[in-house]
Amino acid sequence: MLQVSYIRDNREQVLERLAVKNFKQPELVDEVIGLDEKRRQTQNQLDTVSSQSNAAAKQIGELMRTGKKDEAEAIKANTGKWKEEGKQLGEQLAALEAELQDKLVLLPNLPHSSVPKGITPEENEVVLENGSIPELPANALPHWELAAKYNLIDFELGVKITGAGFPVYKNKGAKLQRALINFFIDEAEKAGYSEVSVPLMVNAASGFGTGQLPDKEGQMYHVGVDDLYLIPTAEVPVTNLYRDVILKGEELPVKNCGHTPCFRREAGSYGAHVRGLNRLHQFDKVEIVQVVHPDKSYDVLEDMSAHVQSLLQKLGLPYRVLRLCGGDMGFTSALTYDMETWSAAQQRWLEVSSVSNFETFQSNRLKLRFRNAEGKTQLAHTLNGSALALPRIVATLLENNQTDKGIKVPEALVPYTKFEWID
RNA sequence: GGAGAGGUGUCUGAGUGGUCGAAAGAGCACGCCUGGAAAGUGUGUAUACGCCAAAAGUGUAUCGAGGGUUCGAAUCCCUCCCUCUCCGCCA
Numbered sequence: 256m257l258q259v260s261y262i263r264d265n266r267e268q269v270l271e272r273l274a275v276k277n278f279k280q281p282e283l284v285d286e287v288i289g290l291d292e293k294r295r296q297t298q299n300q301l302d303t304v305s306s307q308s309n310a311a312a313k314q315i316g317e318l319m320r321t322g323k324k325d326e327a328e329a330i331k332a333n334t335g336k337w338k339e340e341g342k343q344l345g346e347q348l349a350a351l352e353a354e355l356q357d358k359l360v361l362l363p364n365l366p367h368s369s370v371p372k373g374i375t376p377e378e379n380e381v382v383l384e385n386g387s388i389p390e391l392p393a394n395a396l397p398h399w400e401l402a403a404k405y406n407l408i409d410f411e412l413g414v415k416i417t418g419a420g421f422p423v424y425k426n427k428g429a430k431l432q433r434a435l436i437n438f439f440i441d442e443a444e445k446a447g448y449s450e451v452s453v454p455l456m457v458n459a460a461s462g463f464g465t466g467q468l469p470d471k472e473g474q475m476y477h478v479g480v481d482d483l484y485l486i487p488t489a490e491v492p493v494t495n496l497y498r499d500v501i502l503k504g505e506e507l508p509v510k511n512c513g514h515t516p517c518f519r520r521e522a523g524s525y526g527a528h529v530r531g532l533n534r535l536h537q538f539d540k541v542e543i544v545q546v547v548h549p550d551k552s553y554d555v556l557e558d559m560s561a562h563v564q565s566l567l568q569k570l571g572l573p574y575r576v577l578r579l580c581g582g583d584m585g586f587t588s589a590l591t592y593d594m595e596t597w598s599a600a601q602q603r604w605l606e607v608s609s610v611s612n613f614e615t616f617q618s619n620r621l622k623l624r625f626r627n628a629e630g631k632t633q634l635a636h637t638l639n640g641s642a643l644a645l646p647r648i649v650a651t652l653l654e655n656n657q658t659d660k661g662i663k664v665p666e667a668l669v670p671y672t673k674f675e676w677i678d
Numbered sequence: 679g680g681a682g683a684g685g686u687g688u689c690u691g692a693g694u695g696g697u698c699g700a701a702a703g704a705g706c707a708c709g710c711c712u713g714g715a716a717a718g719u720g721u722g723u724a725u726a727c728g729c730c731a732a733a734a735g736u737g738u739a740u741c742g743a744g745g746g747u748u749c750g751a752a753u754c755c756c757u758c759c760c761u762c763u764c765c766g767c768c769a
Contacts, residue, residue, distance in 0.1 A: 298728055302738040309738085312750040316696035319749095327749080334749045501725085622726095632725080 256466075256620045257362050258634075259291050259355070272365035275581040277374050283358050290355040297351055301344040308337040360469060364616040366581050367553075367590040373580030380580065382592065385564065386573030389599050389655045397600040398650040399531030401657060402428065405677050410531070420521065420536035427677050431652075431664075432539060434671035435645050436514045439541035439566065443512035443642055446562050448543050451513045453492035456483040461495040464621040466587035466613075476518050485518035489542035490639045494617060497546055501632055502625040508555065509546035512642070514539065532646035533605065540644040545637070546623065549614070552636035553590070556612045559640045560592050563608045566643055569667040572651055573597045575604065589614045596647065600654035605647040610640030653677075 262269050262284060270281055311330050318327040371380045402408035407428025413421040424432050440450055462468035462484050467475060476485040486492055493511050502509070517540050521529075528534070543562065547555050560576065567574045579591040588611040595604035615634040618624070624632040656663045661678025669675055 295728065298738075302728065305739085306737055308749075312748095313696075315749050320696080331749050338749085 256359055256616060257365065258615065258619055259287065259359065262362075263288055263291060269365060273363070275366045275370055275372050276363055276584065277582040278363060280361065283361055287355065287358050287362070290351055290358065294348065294351040294355055297344060297348045301341060301348055304337050304341045304344060308334055308341065311337070363586045364589050364613065366584060366588075367612070369578065370584065370590060371578065371580045374582035375580075376583050378580040379577040379583055379593070382576040382578050384573075384575040385568065386571070386597075388573050388597050391599045391654075391657070395600045395654070395657060397531065398598075398653040401653045401662065402531065405662065407431070407653075407677065408532070418536070420534070422532070422535065427672075427674065428649075430672055430674075431649060431677075432645060434668055435643075435648060436539060436541060438668055438671045439642055440512060440514055442566055442569075443541060443543055443562070446510075446543075448510040448512035451493060451496065451511050453489065453496070453513055453515065455486055455492075455515055455518075456481075457486055457491050457495065458483060461491055461498070464495050464498050465491045465617055466620065467491060470586050473522055474520050476520060486515060487519050488517050488641075489513045489515040489540065490544060493542060493544045494546075494637055494639065495621065497623045497635075497637075498621040500623055502546070502623075502635065504548075504626050504628065507546065507548050507625055507635065508551065509544075511544045512541060513544075514541045516540075517644075532650045533601075535646055538644060538646045541642050542639060543642045544639045546618075546635050547638065548625070549633070549636050552612050552614060552638060555636075555638055556590060556592070556610065559610045559638060559642075560594075563594050563610055563640055563642050567594065567596065567607075570648070570652065570665045571667075572648070572655065574607075585609075585611065587611075587613050587616050589616065594643075596651040598647075598651050598654055600657075601650075605651060607647045607651075608641040608643050611638060613637045613639075 257269070266284060266288065269284055273281055273284070311334055315327045315330055318324070318330070371378065373379070396404065399408075399410070402410075405428075406426055407424065409423045409425055410419075412423040413419075416423070444450060456478065459468060459482065462475065467484075467487060471487075475487050477483075478485065492515070493513050496511070497509065516537055518537050519535075521534055521536060532538075543559060545555055545559065564574070564576065574594055574596045577593040577595065579588075579593055584591050591609055591611040593606050594608040594610070595606050597603075598605050614636050617637045618634040621637075623635050623637065625635045627633045652665065653662055656665070661676045664672050664675050664677065
């Protein structure tokens with residue numbers, strides 16, 4: 256959520272930035288400014304009335320105590336008017352605040368100055384490519400066939416017990432999951448992130464804090480009886496650990512990592528591109544989250560990007576880094592890098608990580624602040640990234656490393672899998 | 679799920695209608711004291727929104743949340759949420 260005071264003071268810039276994100280309702284900006292103006296006026300009036308009636312109440316108390324009942328009664332006569340006025344103004348103020356809030360949550364985060372204009376994923380900017388694209392023999396198989404061939408993943412069994420998009424991992428397929436999770440967590444800890452293990456369901460306040468609600472309501476599984484949401488990413492519970500928190504300056508940066516399953520309804524996604532592990536309703540992911548000083552957040556974003564890349568390098572996967580264009584960016588992000596690995600059998604890039612700086616967009620909702628050098632509270636910047644999401648990593652590992660003898664496990668992973676070949 | 683107790687500031691905890699944004703203690707910050715520290719001692723120590731160019735200052739709101747009674751609510755009433763204890767169930 257953008258800060259009203261910022262919008263008020265930087266109207267032109269806000270409009271210009273929103274245009275980069277291809278935002279369709281620029282008129283909201285002026286509506287917000289107008290509502291805020293009214294809101295402030297109304298509060299001013301209400302404060303004045305409250306001030307008067309507070310003073311009167313105090314006076315009455317004083318008079319009562321000193322036994323001047325008549326004078327007290329005389330003042331009482333005025334209070335009815337203030338009370339009525341105060342009530343009306345209070346209702347107006349509440350209505351204005353609600354309306355302002357409703358408009359405010361519709362405004363996406365402002366993109367950073369380095370974000371390229373554009374609408375479609377084709378307009379994302381390729382920042383770099385790394386690693387060599389493997390040449391596979393003509394009889395190379397896509398991962399879903401490899402998974403069946405080596406008895407690693409049973410998609411049909413998942414359909415039976417739950418539904419499409421909930422695969423059952425078996426044998427070395429299951430062990431590969433655990434190995435990757437442990438590898439990713441260990442690497443994150445080496446990079447200074449401390450591990451947290453968090454609830455997989457969150458309340459609505461948490462969903463709002465990180466921006467999933469009200470925007471992406473339909474993408475989350477909702478447990479109606481208890482009004483809880485299954486997390487779409489560890490970002491939600493981990494970042495919300497710091498909701499309503501004022502950190503001391505020296506507590507920054509906060510660096511957390513955590514593994515969780517992620518649940519996504521992915522309503523409306525069907526077709527060839529979602530075969531196998533390409534798009535699931537439940538998958539495992541290790542997430543890295545940082546809460547940092549605003550001056551540092553863009554350096555930290557580069558660090559996080561580098562960390563994710565180091566994982567891909569250690570796994571020997573060819574990858575590229577994209578700087579997302581305005582139109583392809585998420586609602587809450589100011590700058591996002593996507594990491595994609597090359598799926599050799601499918602002959603296409605698969606997104607395996609997304610690293611974003613949210614600046615104060617989340618912290619404003621979360622009320623996540625720190626005490627700055629002047630001792631004042633200030634909104635912190637939040638960032639997060641996948642490091643990494645498992646399914647597409649598994650897909651590319653299986654596809655790219657397939658040989659006549661079986662699938663070669665990357666060296667860095669062998670200490671975790673305790674086997675070198677899937678055969 | 680049943681019964682009971684309770685939600686006050688960073689923490690402990692007092693406060694049952696006005697002098698309460700809130701005692702006291704602890705913690706923390708700064709100062710004095712000290713060769714240095716401890717002890718002692720003094721001062722300060724919530725957040726948000728508004729007014730003000732801004733600092734200073736000042737107004738308003740906030741004692742789990744929302745509503746009500748009242749000139750006036752942390753305190754009385756109603757609804758909801760949450761926590762704890764005991765019992766039941768249980769990985």
